Amino acid sequence: MRHFLNAVVGFVILFSGVGTASAAAAAEQCSSLFLVSHWEISARVQKNKFVTNRDLFEYGEVLHKDFKDSLQKLSPEQHWIDLGAGKANAQIAYIKSFPHSQSAAQATAVAYKLDRWFSPPKFDGKLQVKEGAFETQPTHTWKKADLVTDVFGVVSYTHDLHTSLQKVFDMMNVKGEFYIYASNYHTSVRVSEKTSLSLIDFLATIDGLRVEGRYGTIKITKEKENVTVPQLELLKYKDDAPPSRSFRVVP
Template identity: 25%
Template sequence: MIRQNSYTIDRNLLDYKLILGPEFIEFLTSLGLEHHWIDSGAGRARAMIDYVQDDFFSPQARVTALDSNTPEPHYLAELEKKFSSPGFRYLSGQRIENRHLDEVGCADLITDVYGPLQYSSTMDQVLERYATLLKPEGEIWTVQPVITFIYDRQNKEIRFQDWLKYVQGLTVHSVLSPHSGARELVLLRNEESIVIPKLALQSIYSGSPPLRKFTLLDS
């Protein structure tokens, strides 16, 4: 399903496997009752619904689906009826940059599958909020933005992965998914303090995902 502004809102767990690779499913199986998975830009939360309904993943982590848009009231009512357990939450109507730790909770796993890191005009703030939510040794699974450009003050282009190298406190692992062609990125928190290099938006043009240009303010 495609929302009116042209982004997919119903990717399921198989889609996540194809995009992030089979290693992602292996990581999911390592999670248990004491863990917490946050899916940012979750759309209709199909991937998490598949996860909690599949006995293959047992025991299961607590899950929280986040999306800036609010689904239809009847769909929310359906989710509440199916998943009344505190182990499943759906928080909508607010951008991830504006959500607080005490509202969402700390996470062992954060996924962003063509979510805010691909669409937000404040990409650095998105990553900063993920870092705030991430537990020590926690991981962020995402994909490299495909039409996002970052330039330094001399107008020299910096690849997204090179920008991530400026980040203090996160180790980046990159793998090319054989099924989707997307470049899977796994960010591991390995320090207590995380510093995200600031970006200033130069321009953004609508698309799926949008074409964005940023300037690196510090390093």
Template identity: 25%
Template sequence: HCPESFEKLTQLVNRNFFETRRDFEKYAELFPQSFLSRISLLGSDGHWLDAGSGEGFALQDLFNQTVIDPEAVIKEADSSFWRKRKILIDPVNLQESAQRLNFRSPEDKPKITGITYKMERPDPKIPNLTFKIGRFFEEIPLNEFAQADLITDLYGVISYTPRLDEVLRRYHALLKDSGRAYLFIGDYLTVPQHIWTRRVERIGEEGWYSPFVNSTVKKADGSTVSLLDWIQSLPDFYAEVEKVVIQQPKRGNLVPGQIERSTLVLEKKTGHSNIPSLKLVESDEGKPPVRKFEEVP
């Protein structure tokens, strides 16, 4: 299964060009609102697994007295330090989720596991918060994990792995029945907009800005489909793309439009997984990379 791909991945991680310090409010902004609802309903018997947690600040935030400040989230949604915009947020859902999350006693909070290959700070040593550090998810024995109600993957394992089929099997095995995995996949522009690529602003045309969606799978019958379509066709999950809508005002010669910040939500179906085997045949140097896979017998 392309061991040289893990060598490339190790080199990439060690160069550390990633955003690794996201807090929980950033997760609440990037993921669809059903994520916030789901996690706010988890009690002491719940388990959240974050597949690519970086420095782990978002996970640690869940053990704060105030997990999320609705006013701060709404203020951030209405502006940005570098351009005007508006993230559409349901204030009722935000307030209700915040009330469930904030000021909850530690014993009423779920268990949380973060997977991070490289962590620059010491483990904060919080009860019920566990970090798996220094190993790729694909190589950690499954029996080291508890069953999960919720898996999040924000530019994490699914965006970089050379063993995508194995990761999906593991997600299926680790999710409780009807548990959900939130796989962040990127942005769709409804009209040309100003976008940022590697900290440089440019004009982005209408369409997907997503290495995940631009990746492909060549199926056993010879046809080629997008990675998104391939995963959505798997019988092992109920699959739906959920969106966070960001309104962009008129700017210069560009007409107003919106960015649809998209997450693939997979809900586990019962039974054994029947995910076809894949091999990675090509991967570029992007962060994350555009990849080409093929089904293998």
């Protein structure tokens, strides 16, 4: 396969999963957060100013070093799902790197909100765009994924980290890989009265996952069919780009 990552600079994403600036809101009480309606969450997300230049070249630069090799090895029968994909520019560039789109893997872009005028190319069915909150998507009906990516996307912004992670691991094939690029400092998980873990350290405690990487550049390999994410309760969510969040494992 040719060096397709060099051919993608210049694409622009109008919506991706991370912002460069936002008006920070005060931290809210846990009880009120669980009562926030979907509409209010939508308004909260939309008020942020998001980075508009996430492309395939940047994915190759910021994700774990194994990502580019894993992407190049995907067969046409395999599936890449991108969480917080914006206008799917990375996946569009990937499919365009092939002389014939049918030689590329299936690609699914999860985008929180698309501009009404935007109509992504379908490449004879190779690319699908799923609009809306990932937590509500019927992922059990999707083709199983061999590669999942999240560049400051769902994992960084969700209020319901348990549901988001569980859905990801449920929709992955065994030996599938999940590449995350997220802040190493904005998410903590309290696993006991005296112990809180970073996102990467928490993921490493989940049976059936092999976790590699550091400083928020994470590679996760699913090593068994049934992976169970501990139930999590949201303790704090402070709006920012990305937000500061704390969760606790429910006994």
